[in-house]
Amino acid sequence: MRIFKDNQREIRVADSAGFCFGVRRAVEGLLSLVEENGDGDVFTYGPIIHNETVTGDFEKKGVRLVSEEEPLPVPGHGKKSFMAIRSHGITRDAKKKIEDAGFLISDLTCPFVSKIQTIVSEYSKKDYHIVITGDGHHPEVIGIKGWADPKSVSVVSCEEDISKIDLPKNTKLCVVSQTTFREDLFKKLVEMLIQKGYDTYAQNTICSATSLRQSEAGELSEWADVMLVIGGKNSSNSAKLFDICRERCERSFFLQGADDLKVSELHSIRCIGITAGASTPDKIIEEVFKKCQTT
Ligand code: SF4
Structure with missing residues (x-):
């Protein structure tokens, strides 16, 4: 964790802030x-x-x-x-x-996404019905779905979606996940499919970069008096990060860059936490970090 400390304040930047691999x-x-x-x-x-x-x-x-x-x-x-x-x-x-x-x-x-596309393609050729846990509108899921037989693929995001799956009992399933899906929910949905009696092959394809970023942001926002989340306005992972921080730190702010940071927000603030979404460049994080030191 990068830390700046003087008599007036301490600023901590999450290790996981910014670009993922x-x-x-x-x-x-x-x-x-x-x-x-x-x-x-x-x-x-x-x-x-x-x-x-x-x-x-x-x-x-x-x-x-x-x-x-x-x-x-x-x-x-x-x-x-x-x-x-x-x-x-x-x-x-x-x-x-x-x-x-x-x-x-x-x-x-991303090689982690390519790996999912390969699994889907291979198992689809072996006549498995493909189940993808994730958001069906997200470009990653749309892309993954496009490597399966279009007649034999489902996207599920909740327990209700599983209850709607009604395939012949001898259908073999291959379950993969969007890289940013919640791990506990993935396990639960797989368990539900097994309970329904399907011969299920499940591969947990969730990427640890997202969960690590979220848990670090959660810890930092519990410590911070003001929490700054930096990200693009269309970035869904940054928006999710902001929600996590706001639940724990009332004074959380979403910024696209240092220009969005209001000096008045930092007046008399001792503990400032900074994190950033996966699409935020180091340069922008650095500018916000510097502005917090000089404000
Ligand atoms: S979050 Fe994980 S899977 Fe997605 S681009 Fe980053 S490293 Fe790849």
């Missing part, structure tokens, strides 16, 4: 792609991460964003065209569509 890998991978292919066109399929400072910086370097809902642009004009896939991953069909259109793919899918 998969996000750092995606951002650094895109940066290398831009630097090594100066004369080629570089696109990202959806925003590379949910942080407008980072996506804005890439835009200034010439990286163009392709929305998943819109038709693909036409690559080429005599230059190589690269399409970077973000850490959440995409469906098999989307990947094929990008390749068929003539783009060179730079696959920056």
Whole structure:
């Protein structure tokens, strides 16, 4: 834990604040792609991460964003065209569509997510019905689902969803999870499927980076008089982090960067905790940390 201490206050920054392994890998991978292919066109399929400072910086370097809902642009004009896939991953069909259109793919899918896609693809080929525990609207889950047979895949997020599963009793199930799903709930839903009599193969694919970040934020916010959570406004993991902190520290604030920090909020405050979502760059955390020291 990074700590600043003087006569007036103590500031603690959570070790887990900021980029996780998969996000750092995606951002650094895109940066290398831009630097090594100066004369080629570089696109990202959806925003590379949910942080407008980072996506804005890439835009200034010439990286163009392709929305998943819109038709693909036409690559080429005599230059190589690269399409970077973000850490959440995409469906098999989307990947094929990008390749068929003539783009060179730079696959920056987090290896933990790729592993889930591989499990789903393999077990789907072995005629297992795939069950994904997670949020069916989240890009990661949409991507994972797209590696299964579309006729034999379900997404579940609660006990009620399990009660709705009504497959022939001899169906074999392969259960995987969104990387950010709650572990206790995953275990409970798997148990319910087993209780229903299905031959169930379950692989816990939850990533420890998220639970570690959340438990550290919880501990820090119990100590803090003011808790600062830094994240992009569209970042769901940052919003969840903020909820955890606010439950424990009434004076919790959500910031996108140091400019959002009001000096008046820190007046006479002794203990300040800082954490940040998985898509927050170190530079922004550092700016907030410095501002807290000088305010
Ligand atoms: S939270 Fe885990 S699975 Fe998701 S991008 Fe980060 S390291 Fe990968």
